[in-house]
Amino acid sequence: MSGQHSPDDHRRFRVVVIGPNLFGADADFHVHAADCADLRRNQLYRDHTDEIDRPDDIASLRELVHTIYDPHDFDYRPENWADFATGIEVFPCLDLPDEH
Numbered sequence: 001m002s003g004q005h006s007p008d009d010h011r012r013f014r015v016v017v018i019g020p021n022l023f024g025a026d027a028d029f030h031v032h033a034a035d036c037a038d039l040r041r042n043q044l045y046r047d048h049t050d051e052i053d054r055p056d057d058i059a060s061l062r063e064l065v066h067t068i069y070d071p072h073d074f075d076y077r078p079e080n081w082a083d084f085a086t087g088i089e090v091f092p093c094l095d096l097p098d099e100h
């Protein structure tokens with residue numbers, strides 16, 4: 001698989017999205033890299049093994065917001081994704097670009 005990347009390739013990130021029923025958290029959703037040790041360590045995620053076992057593949061914060069808050073379901077214009085980013089906490093284990 002490696003060696004076939006062109007400069008135009010968008011980097012994908014494997015992420016785990018936990019929420020929205022995060023008891024005791026400030027944000028509605030917590031987002032970690034799929035291999036982040038906190039997912040198994042943090043007591044907050046104890047009841048969220050389903051989410052931890054189902055990582056998503058995303059390329060940017062914009063795509064993450066679109067995945068969590070589908071523009072069609074939530075009835076907003078896709079370019080206004082930043083309005084929906086406030087309830088999502090992306091942890092430092094992930095270095096997501098805003099958009100491509």
Ligand SMILES: [Zn+2]
Pocket residue numbers: 031032033036037038039091092093094
């Ligand atoms: Zn993390």
